[in-house]
Amino acid sequence: MSRRTGFSFALVGCIATVAVIGISLRTASGEEAGSKEVVRNLGGGHYAYMGMSNSGFFVSDEGILVVDALKSPRHAKALLAEIRKISDKPIVYLVNTHWHWDHTFGNGVFPEATKIYSTKACKERLEKDGPPKWETLSKETPDDYEGAELVIPEVTFVDEETLTIGGRKLLVKYIGRGHTDGDAVVVDAESRVIYAGDLLFNGVHPYMADGYSKDWIETLEALHALAQPEPEKWTVVPGHGEPTTPSLAKDIAEYIRVLRSEVKKALDAGTPEKEIPGSIKLPEKYADLKYPWFIEMSVGRIIKEMK
Numbered sequence: 001m002s003r004r005t006g007f008s009f010a011l012v013g014c015i016a017t018v019a020v021i022g023i024s025l026r027t028a029s030g031e032e033a034g035s036k037e038v039v040r041n042l043g044g045g046h047y048a049y050m051g052m053s054n055s056g057f058f059v060s061d062e063g064i065l066v067v068d069a070l071k072s073p074r075h076a077k078a079l080l081a082e083i084r085k086i087s088d089k090p091i092v093y094l095v096n097t098h099w100h101w102d103h104t105f106g107n108g109v110f111p112e113a114t115k116i117y118s119t120k121a122c123k124e125r126l127e128k129d130g131p132p133k134w135e136t137l138s139k140e141t142p143d144d145y146e147g148a149e150l151v152i153p154e155v156t157f158v159d160e161e162t163l164t165i166g167g168r169k170l171l172v173k174y175i176g177r178g179h180t181d182g183d184a185v186v187v188d189a190e191s192r193v194i195y196a197g198d199l200l201f202n203g204v205h206p207y208m209a210d211g212y213s214k215d216w217i218e219t220l221e222a223l224h225a226l227a228q229p230e231p232e233k234w235t236v237v238p239g240h241g242e243p244t245t246p247s248l249a250k251d252i253a254e255y256i257r258v259l260r261s262e263v264k265k266a267l268d269a270g271t272p273e274k275e276i277p278g279s280i281k282l283p284e285k286y287a288d289l290k291y292p293w294f295i296e297m298s299v300g301r302i303i304k305e306m307k
């Protein structure tokens, strides 16, 4: 067990186009993580790291802030290797945008000096639901989890926290329930970059099984409102998929509205609950989104919310 609040186990074990400027694109060392991770330079010291789930990091002369730790210690080690190709400065902060395993299970490979931040709700849910999930996954894919432990964020906040690093002020903020009850976003107003976590999905169906679909729509409005002035000049890094402009928040809000309205129609028509997911017809523009099996889970959640 490390100095952190950790859990050890005996077995050790969306849609829009890229709109970022001055991008250098390269494939990260696929050997370490075993898939196709990509690092994008967003400018202003910001980088997006994209795999099955996304991470991101801000590099300054004084240190580094990382947003999200990916889905396993092995994947996080590959992320750290990429960061080290860019900077040897200390990783001062790690922010978990929410409690889901694919954003937090790499926490344990960050240096002990790294302070891990999250919302209070994120920490509490990870403490409760993280250990059983970790145990399952570390049995299924032991190579991904070997030699590491689940580390829980040690610094929590309720509304917001400003982290200053290399003279840059990065706002870590809770803007309302959405993908979970404790999503945080990280905002750099100077460089006009927002790390949105899973409040945004790009090219992927939004996963709503732990979500609050009605609140999520309002939260997306709040997210878009953070990107002011000139939102089209801002970059958002979603939790899954390519970085893009804040208009993605409007696209996801529309998706949620459409899905809610379809579920409501089916409920009003008296369709048996278990037949509702199969009866939902989404507009053709959503046909190419990845992970279509998320629809059934999201519909199940919306039914519960509407009952």
Ligand SMILES: [Zn+2]
Pocket (backbone or CB within 6 Å): 098, 100, 179, 198, 207, 239
């Ligand atoms: Zn998530």
